[in-house]
Amino acid sequence: MFIMNILNSQILTTFSIILAILAFAYFFIKHLQKKQNKPFTELYNRTISWIYMIGFFIVGVYINNTLAIIFFAMLSFLALKEYFTLIPTRHTDRRIMFYGYIVIAFQYYFAYIQWYEMFIICIPVYLYLLLPFRQMLIGQTDGFINNTSKVQWGVMLFVFCISHMAFLFFLPNIEVVSGAMMVLYLVFLTQFNDILQYVFGKRFGKNKIIPKVSPNKTVEGFSGAVITTTILAVIFSYLTPFTVIEAIGAGLIISIGGFIGDVVVSMIKRDVGVKDAGNLIAGHGGIIDRIDSLTYTTPLFFHYVYYLYY
Numbered sequence: 001m002f003i004m005n006i007l008n009s010q011i012l013t014t015f016s017i018i019l020a021i022l023a024f025a026y027f028f029i030k031h032l033q034k035k036q037n038k039p040f041t042e043l044y045n046r047t048i049s050w051i052y053m054i055g056f057f058i059v060g061v062y063i064n065n066t067l068a069i070i071f072f073a074m075l076s077f078l079a080l081k082e083y084f085t086l087i088p089t090r091h092t093d094r095r096i097m098f099y100g101y102i103v104i105a106f107q108y109y110f111a112y113i114q115w116y117e118m119f120i121i122c123i124p125v126y127l128y129l130l131l132p133f134r135q136m137l138i139g140q141t142d143g144f145i146n147n148t149s150k151v152q153w154g155v156m157l158f159v160f161c162i163s164h165m166a167f168l169f170f171l172p173n174i175e176v177v178s179g180a181m182m183v184l185y186l187v188f189l190t191q192f193n194d195i196l197q198y199v200f201g202k203r204f205g206k207n208k209i210i211p212k213v214s215p216n217k218t219v220e221g222f223s224g225a226v227i228t229t230t231i232l233a234v235i236f237s238y239l240t241p242f243t244v245i246e247a248i249g250a251g252l253i254i255s256i257g258g259f260i261g262d263v264v265v266s267m268i269k270r271d272v273g274v275k276d277a278g279n280l281i282a283g284h285g286g287i288i289d290r291i292d293s294l295t296y297t298t299p300l301f302f303h304y305v306y307y308l309y310y
Contacts, residue, residue: 010181010238010239011180011181011184011239014184014188014236014239015058015184018188057187065170068166068169068180069108069111069112069166069170072108072111072162072163072165072166072169073104073105073108073166075162075287075291076104076107076108076158076159076162076163077101077104078287079158079162079287079288079291080100080101080104080154080155080158080159081101082286082287082288083154083157083158083268083288084097084100084154086268086269086272086274086288087150087154087272088272089147089150090143090147093147093151095134095138096131096134096135096138096147096148096151097151099127099130099131099134099151100127100151100154100155100159103122103123103127103155103159104159106122107119107122107123107159107160107163108163108166110122111163111166111167111169111170112166112170114167114170114171114172116167119163119167123155123156123159123160124156124160127152127155128152131148131151131152132144132148135147135148157264157265157295158288158291158295160299161294161295161296161298161299162291162294162295162298164298164299164301164302164303165183165186165187165294165298165302167302168182168183168186168298168301168302168305169183171305171306171310172310174241174309175241177239177240177241181239181240182239182240182305184239185233185236185237185239185240185250186254186294186297186298186301187294188232188236189229189232189233189236189250189251189254189255189297190254190258190293190294190297190298191293192229192232193225193226193229193254193255193258193259193293194225194258194262194293196221196224196225196228196229197217197221197222197224197225197259197262198221199221199224200218200220200221200223200224200225200228201216201217201218201220201221201222201224202221204218204220204221204224205218205219205220205221206218206219206220207219207220209221209222210263213263213266213267213270214262214263214266217259217263222259225255225259226251226252226255226256226259229251229254229255229258230248230251230252230255231251232251233247233248233250233251233254234247234248234251237250240305241309246308249304250301250304253297253300253301253304254297254300254301257293257296257297257300257301258293258294258296258297259293260296261292261293261294261295261296261297262292262293264292264295264296265288265289265292265295266292
């Protein structure tokens with residue numbers, strides 16, 4: 001129903017809190033820039049990009065259910081397109097990349113109608129079997145394993161994993177808790193976990209956690225983010241049906257999963273020799289740079305909720 005989700009009092013309250021935090025962060029950074037005569041460019045850009053993202057998120061997800069499924073599908077489409085521009089490809093590879101785009105419509109349709117059985121096997125089983133068959137029809141064996149696996153990997157990460165957010169959004173209500181509320185909970189905690197890792201790492205970071213893969217990640221940044229995100233998970237558990245113990249579990253899943261997702265996508269970018277996947281969003285590069293943590297937190301959180309309540 002039109003504007004049904006945005007009129008939910010818990011969602012309105014949470015959006016207000018998020019915007020208040022962002023507004024405080026914006027003016028605090030401005031104050032630091034004047035006081036210390038330092039640009040704080042990266043932190044400033046992250047905050048500005050968050051303000052834009054919240055606006056797009058409200059319009060795209062919480063105004064109308066039809067807009068929501070289109071928004072989620074476009075997120076996967078743009079991320080997959082960005083991924084395909086990063087990896088080395090040949091002209092013949094485009095024939096199987098095409099099926100990566102086509103499956104987006106099927107995957108999100110299954111999420112929309114809540115057909116769990118097809119949703120969960122469409123990409124891992126049917127697309128997995130289809131792509132090698134299509135390569136067989138092309139008749140080119142050179143680079144078969146490399147190119148087929150690259151497409152399968154991208155579709156799994158940016159379509160299959162991210163599409164769990166859409167399925168979560170349309171799950172039946174648990175008493176007064178809607179799927180829309182749990183999506184907000186997931187995205188809020190995932191993205192704040194990312195910012196908290198950066199802030200704690202810059203302020204207290206001394207010990208590198210995985211220097212060969214992501215030299216800016218520190219034990220202190222990771223630990224501070226895990227603790228704070230878990231606390232936030234309990235505070236904002238009114239958006240979910242969770243008990244305190246379940247909220248702590250969700251906080252740990254999101255904070256640790258977000259860290260792994262961030263690092264995995266960093267490994268992809270390092271492998272192809274780029275710093276940012278794109279330049280669509282100020283301070284965070286492209287779509288992939290924005291949703292990297294969600295590639296892990298989304299399916300992990302979804303199955304946690306599904307196991308507990310469905």
